[in-house]
Amino acid sequence: MELTVTxxxxxxRKQMKKADVDAYIVHHSDPHLSEYIPxxxxxxxxxxxxxxxxxxxxxTQKNAALWTDSRxxxxxxxxxxxxxxxxxxxxxxxTPDIPSWLAIYLKSNDCVAxxxxxxxxxxxxxxxxxxxxxxxxxxxxxxxxxxxWVNRPAIPDNPVFIHQPEFAKVTVQEKLGRVRKELLARDAxxxxxxxxxxxxxxxxxxxxxxxxxxVFMAYALVENDEATLFIDSNKLTPEVKVFLDNERVSVKPxxxxxxxxxxxxxxxxxxxxxxxxxxxxxxxxxxxxxxxxSTGLVTQLKARKQEVEIEGIxxxxxxxxxxxxxxxxxxxxxLGNEVITELSVAQKLLELxxxxxxxxxxxxxxxxxxxxxxxxxxxxxxxxxxxxxxxEGFLLVDSGGQYLNGTTDITRTIHLGKPTDKQKKxxxxxxxxxxxxxxxxxxxxxxxxxxxxxxxMGLWANALNYGHGTGHGVGYFLxxxxxxxxxxxxxxLPIEVGMVMSNEPGLYRPNEYGIRIENLIVCIxxxxxxxxxxxxxxxxxxxxxxVKPVEVKMLTTEEREWLNGYHELVYKxxxxxxxxxxxxxxxxxxxxx
Numbered sequence: 001m002e003l004t005v006t007x008x009x010x011x012x013r014k015q016m017k018k019a020d021v022d023a024y025i026v027h028h029s030d031p032h033l034s035e036y037i038p039x040x041x042x043x044x045x046x047x048x049x050x051x052x053x054x055x056x057x058x059x060t061q062k063n064a065a066l067w068t069d070s071r072x073x074x075x076x077x078x079x080x081x082x083x084x085x086x087x088x089x090x091x092x093x094x095t096p097d098i099p100s101w102l103a104i105y106l107k108s109n110d111c112v113a114x115x116x117x118x119x120x121x122x123x124x125x126x127x128x129x130x131x132x133x134x135x136x137x138x139x140x141x142x143x144x145x146x147x148x149w150v151n152r153p154a155i156p157d158n159p160v161f162i163h164q165p166e167f168a169k170v171t172v173q174e175k176l177g178r179v180r181k182e183l184l185a186r187d188a189x190x191x192x193x194x195x196x197x198x199x200x201x202x203x204x205x206x207x208x209x210x211x212x213x214x215v216f217m218a219y220a221l222v223e224n225d226e227a228t229l230f231i232d233s234n235k236l237t238p239e240v241k242v243f244l245d246n247e248r249v250s251v252k253p254x255x256x257x258x259x260x261x262x263x264x265x266x267x268x269x270x271x272x273x274x275x276x277x278x279x280x281x282x283x284x285x286x287x288x289x290x291x292x293x294s295t296g297l298v299t300q301l302k303a304r305k306q307e308v309e310i311e312g313i314x315x316x317x318x319x320x321x322x323x324x325x326x327x328x329x330x331x332x333x334x335l336g337n338e339v340i341t342e343l344s345v346a347q348k349l350l351e352l353x354x355x356x357x358x359x360x361x362x363x364x365x366x367x368x369x370x371x372x373x374x375x376x377x378x379x380x381x382x383x384x385x386x387x388x389x390x391x392e393g394f395l396l397v398d399s400g401g402q403y404l405n406g407t408t409d410i411t412r413t414i415h416l417g418k419p420t421d422k423q424k425k426x427x428x429x430x431x432x433x434x435x436x437x438x439x440x441x442x443x444x445x446x447x448x449x450x451x452x453x454x455x456x457m458g459l460w461a462n463a464l465n466y467g468h469g470t471g472h473g474v475g476y477f478l479x480x481x482x483x484x485x486x487x488x489x490x491x492x493l494p495i496e497v498g499m500v501m502s503n504e505p506g507l508y509r510p511n512e513y514g515i516r517i518e519n520l521i522v523c524i525x526x527x528x529x530x531x532x533x534x535x536x537x538x539x540x541x542x543x544x545x546x547v548k549p550v551e552v553k554m555l556t557t558e559e560r561e562w563l564n565g566y567h568e569l570v571y572k573x574x575x576x577x578x579x580x581x582x583x584x585x586x587x588x589x590x591x592x593x
Contacts, residue, residue, distance in 0.1 A: 005049045005083045011148040012047060013061055015048075019142055022110035023102055025127075026145065027043070029118040031278050032196050032217070034479055036364075038208050039153035041118070046152075050079045052378065054377065057085070058098055063105050067098065070467030071377040085109040091467070098128040108135035116140035121274040121282045140279050156209035160216050160235050162243050163477065167358070167404040168204045170307040172247040175202050175301070179222050182297045188269040191218040191297050192256040193263070195276040197478045198298035202231060203249060206477065207238065212364045213479050214402055219257040219281075227251060230257040234482030260282045270296060274400035295484050302476065303485055304498035309476050310522055311484040313500065313540060316406030317520075319356040321542030321574045323401070324410060326352050326559075328544070328589075329582045335416060340380035340389045342368040345397065353401045358504035363407050365398035370395050376411070377468055377506070392417030394513040396426075400480055407475050409502055410541050419549040425462075426507050427515050427549035432458045432515045435559045437470065438566075439535070441526055444533040448491040455487075455505040464507055471501040475519055497535060499523045517545060542570050544589040552593055564592040 003011075014086045016024050026048075030041035031591040037051055043055045044050070048066055052075055055068035065086040068076050076087050086094050111527045112131050116124065162335060165171070179191055179202065184531055193199050206218025218231040228250045236244075236251065244251060252260070264270070270289055272282070273296040277436035285291060305313070328348055328357045332423070334340060346366040353359050369379045376398035381387075381450045389395060395416055400409035403405070413427065433455035440454050450472070455470045469488030485491070485499045497500075502516035506536055519541035526534040544567060552560070567590035 003424045005047070005085070006015055007573065008047050008148070009059060009064055009084065012059055012144060015147050016059070017143040019113070019144060020111060020138070021113045021142060021144075022106055023058060023060045023111065023112045024144060025114040026059070026140070027097065027114065027118045028053070028055055031117045031281070032194050032360045032431065033120050033276055033278060034196060034213075035214075036213055038154045038210055038217070042114075043118075043149070046149055046355075048080065048085055048147070049083065050076050050085075051380075052076060054216050055577070056098065056099065060102070060105050065101055067095075074376045075378065077501065090413050092254075094244050097130075099134055102131070103134050103138065106136065109137060110298045111137040111139060113139040113142035115145075116280040117143075117278050118285065119279050121272075121277050121279050124130050124279040125273075125274075125403055128471055136558050147552070155353070156217060157232070158208045158216065158234065158400060159237055160205050160207045160231070162240060163200075163204045163206050163235070163404070164525070165204075166206040167312065167477065168310055171390070172202070172204050172249070172308055175204075175298075176222060176227055178301055179297055180224060182301070183222075183224060183271060188271045188292050190221055190264075190268060190270050191225040192277060193222065193296075193298060194274040194278065194281065195273070195296060195299065196344075197475055197482060198276075198296055198302070199229070199477060201302045201476070202298050203244070207235070212362055212402070214360065214477060215479070218254065221260065228252055231238065238590060255516070256455075257281065258519070264289055273297075273299065275361075290379075299452050299482070299484055302359070302478075303473055304496055305476060305500055305522070306498070306524055310498070310500070311474065313407075313520075313522075316358065316401075316403035316408060316576070317540050317542050320353070320358050320401050320408040320410065321361060321570065322577050323352040323356050324412070324543040325578065326582060328412070328414070331414070331583075335389065336391050338589060341386045342370055342373065342389065343383065345384040345389070345395075346381065346399070349399050352508055356401070356403070358405060360402040360403040360477075363402045363409060367396070367398035367411075368512055370514060372511045375510050375512065376514070377508065380548070389416070394423065394515060396514050396516055398516065398518065401452070402477060404477055407477055407480055408519060409518065410540070410543060411475055411504055411516045411518060412543060412546065413549075415549040421551075422515070424549050424551040425554070426464075426509070428513045428551040428554045429458045429462060430505050430507050430517055431550060431563075432544065432555065432559060433470075434503055434519065435562050436504070437503050438519070438521060438539055439537075439558065441534055441536045442530075444535055445494050446484055446535070447460060447494055448487045452487050452489055453490075456501070459505070459507065464508045465490070466508060469502050470505055471521075474500045474502060476500075495523050495535070496523055497523050501541065503539075504538075518540045539566060539569075542584065544570055547589075547593060550593070555593075559592050571581035 020070035030037040111360040206214040290531030398411040437454040506516035521537040526536040571590040
């Protein structure tokens with residue numbers, strides 16, 4: 001019989017007592033600090049029942065609390081209901097951080113612990129400093145969940161496959177050469193890779209160890225004269241072994257990375273990203289090794305897409321656009337004639353994408369939120385929660401695909417009836433924010449935090465806002481969320497040529513509806529003049545935007561021209577691939593305002 005959350009917390013407390021631990025911190029993480037993680041590592045989810053992709057659980061002998069951000073406030077409140085776990089809403093002024101919360105319930109010299117495999121070096125340092133400053137003892141070598149999670153899922157053991165040259169576009173040797181060039185610039189000897197998307201990109205390999213993300217569990221070390229992939233050998237097919245041998249990549253068992261680091265030569269200079277290397281692995285590095293900390297070298301390289309990669313993404317966008325247009329046509333012509341639910345919408349999207357050229361999988365679980373469910377930013381429909389969709393109100397659909405030549409992420413909010421004046425104003429403000437960021441021109445060196453303002457100004461002028469970032473980086477047949485670039489208030493890194501990002505402002509009215517409109521954009525060169533070098537965005541996504549809820553008189557001439565021009569492009573690129581009936585429908589949906 002399945003244990004309740006209460007029973008699981010009780011078992012954890014028994015283990016804490018045996019280990020002489022007064023508070024245990026459970027991170028939603030894996031040894032590679034992935035955003036989305038294999039089921040085996042979902043310790044926080046198993047203990048708390050909260051399924052969001054961001055959140056930390058803290059348990060003492062008498063209290064428990066979970067911290068998560070605004071994307072998951074409503075979801076967490078529902079999933080934690082009936083448990084003893086207190087919800088701590090990150091970003092709100094009255095919410096204590098974890099050390100401050102612990103200071104309320106623990107006394108000086110009490111021991112706070114967590115599993116060092118599941119926390120980054122950077123986060124470990126910060127946590128240690130704040131906890132010790134409050135008089136607590138800290139340990140990062142305590143694993144307690146394995147002792148109580150009886151029917152734990154297996155560690156993923158799926159085979160790796162080659163990202164073939166026609167899709168990868170850039171060879172392994174070219175990529176490793178660029179990494180070594182970065183090492184040379186830092187007078188360094190080696191680069192340690194723990195982030196799974198870095199490893200996949202560098203070695204032109206992909207996998208399926210994590211749902212929606214085509215990655216596999218491995219570590220890697222790139223040195224000036226060799227490259228080593230640490231991976232369980234049974235994940236490698238004969239074809240992959242030959243491929244790696246031809247690329248002069250050595251293969252060693254997954255866990256041997258700990259031994260490799262422990263035995264590294266003296267005076268070697270090792271580059272690593274403290275936000276992407278787990279603390280337990282870092283602890284194996286001998287003290288006489290010179291560690292150079294940097295944003296991930298491969299993270300920086302793959303964020304700036306090569307022109308051939310961008311061409312691949314554009315090809316994938318046509319395929320995704322066909323599927324999206326077929327979906328919108330199906331929705332309009334089926335609603336009212338048969339029962340449609342949030343779950344059946346997600347299934348239809350998958351079915352239509354599955355027919356497209358080079359499609360592999362969804363890039364994340366589709367977010368289909370009808371009516372007030374649209375106000376839950378990362379809502380996932382279940383058989384128990386799925387609404388039947390009616391010919392009225394807003395339907396928010398956020399979905400994406402993994403194609404061999406690109407990753408897509410698109411949100412469309414469709415009004416299924418007659419919009420109210422309030423709904424039209426809200427929708428138009430969101431659309432204006434998306435358009436203004438699409439049209440932005442900015443000098444080289446402009447930061448994501450500065451560009452974020454473009455999308456919010458109209459909302460702010462009406463005392464409105466949204467709690468998530470405006471844009472995240474997107475991988476190349478890789479993770480749908482990647483860095484280091486983001487368009488959000490707290491990301492101060494410059495946006496550079498070749499960076500592919502989302503552009504997704506929103507507005508969410510709890511218990512009413514949610515609105516989000518999202519395209520993917522790529523930063524490109526604009527012009528160079530006496531005032532400097534300027535950049536701009538090119539929109540990659542190809543799908544009509546619902547104009548029914550648009551209050552046209554609110555749009556400026558430039559905004560209306562942008563929307564008309566975008567719709568002209570969508571029709572030009574997508575209509576040749578559609579049956580005549582759907583092409584005709586698309587023509588009506590892309591007519592100029």
